[in-house]
Amino acid sequence: MPWLFNGHLQTFAAFFDNTCGELPIYYKRWIFQQKNQLFRGDFAVDFVVKPNNDHEDTLPPHTTRFSQEDFEAIGSLDSKPMLIVMHGVSGGSHELYLRRALVAFERGSGRDWEICVVNSRGCARSQLSSELLYNARSTWDLRQTVKWIKETFPNRSLFSLGFSMGANILVHYLAEEGESCLLSAAVTVSNPWNLVELYNYLESSFFMRQVYSRGITAGLRKYLYRNAERLSLNPGFNPKNIKKIQYLYQFDRAIQTCIWHYPDENIYYKDASSVGPLLDVRVPLLALNAEDDPISPYFGLPINEAKQNPYVTLVTTSRGGHLGWFQSNGSRWFVEVLRSILKLKILNT
Numbered sequence: 001m002p003w004l005f006n007g008h009l010q011t012f013a014a015f016f017d018n019t020c021g022e023l024p025i026y027y028k029r030w031i032f033q034q035k036n037q038l039f040r041g042d043f044a045v046d047f048v049v050k051p052n053n054d055h056e057d058t059l060p061p062h063t064t065r066f067s068q069e070d071f072e073a074i075g076s077l078d079s080k081p082m083l084i085v086m087h088g089v090s091g092g093s094h095e096l097y098l099r100r101a102l103v104a105f106e107r108g109s110g111r112d113w114e115i116c117v118v119n120s121r122g123c124a125r126s127q128l129s130s131e132l133l134y135n136a137r138s139t140w141d142l143r144q145t146v147k148w149i150k151e152t153f154p155n156r157s158l159f160s161l162g163f164s165m166g167a168n169i170l171v172h173y174l175a176e177e178g179e180s181c182l183l184s185a186a187v188t189v190s191n192p193w194n195l196v197e198l199y200n201y202l203e204s205s206f207f208m209r210q211v212y213s214r215g216i217t218a219g220l221r222k223y224l225y226r227n228a229e230r231l232s233l234n235p236g237f238n239p240k241n242i243k244k245i246q247y248l249y250q251f252d253r254a255i256q257t258c259i260w261h262y263p264d265e266n267i268y269y270k271d272a273s274s275v276g277p278l279l280d281v282r283v284p285l286l287a288l289n290a291e292d293d294p295i296s297p298y299f300g301l302p303i304n305e306a307k308q309n310p311y312v313t314l315v316t317t318s319r320g321g322h323l324g325w326f327q328s329n330g331s332r333w334f335v336e337v338l339r340s341i342l343k344l345k346i347l348n349t
Contacts, residue, residue: 028066087166
């Protein structure tokens with residue numbers, strides 16, 4: 001699209017994209033209970049299924065729940081590749097950028113791929129079942145999902161695709177698992193990487209504060225209101241203070257430091273950044289970022305770290321914005337590229 005000539009316009013288009021019409025992505029949901037009591041709580045995983053006419057008013061469009069009987073019979077010895085997807089902050093399986101990407105895997109492969117989306121706690125119309133929400137390095141629900149999938153589908157090669165903050169979580173997971181990682185390869189798209197640089201950048205100008213920091217926080221504030229009852233179980237959390245949270249650093253100061261016991265938000269940003277952990281990744285990782293991404297500034301990209309790790313390929317483009325990379329026909333070129341790269345990895349597995 002010729003009018004999307006900078007990163008801001010590409011980013012706005014990514015979140016207000018209405019060029020694709022109805023996307024034939026349908027899900028069945030299962031609620032998992034976290035086994036690690038340090039991170040107690042439930043989380044929703046949505047599995048891509050064939051199109052159907054079922055719907056549930058309490059779930060996102062084209063999403064229904066598995067019956068107990070159907071879920072107990074889900075296991076298989078097939079050798080299809082399986083893609084495990086992580087969404088961006090306060091999003092979910094219903095996000096347009098995510099579903100558009102999944103369409104390429106569905107249409108381009110004749111359903112050779114099996115796909116699921118791990119929803120962050122309390123997102124995509126799921127409910128918090130404990131006082132613990134997610135953060136920018138919360139790997140525990142992804143870890144349990146990957147382990148369960150490997151046990152349930154032992155012959156499948158597993159891959160993961162992470163968008164934005166989900167990409168940051170994915171890199172932490174890869175680093176924590178190291179050589180024991182059950183994934184064959186992974187891809188990250190628009191990872192913010194260095195959260196210290198990101199949050200400083202969001203506060204660097206009136207425009208960045210009002211458009212991006214405030215805009216992202218508006219969605220997070222809705223999340224807090226939806227889940228206020230459970231979050232109130234945390235000492236120090238007061239639902240009456242939600243309306244005072246206007247900017248992203250205020251959200252992290254009031255919520256993440258309270259729940260995860262960080263001294264302040266800057267320590268949290270340092271700990272949750274995925275630049276350092278990139279050095280510990282031991283499976284092939286393709287990372288795609290645009291240099292004009294306003295939510296993942298180029299000066300925060302892990303250029304040196306990527307060069308030091310032979311498992312990592314960092315690809316940067318001059319344009320693309322955050323989750324953008326639009327072509328003249330409205331499609332996103334990166335989707336087909338990523339699918340082709342993962343297909344090559346499957347052939348070499």
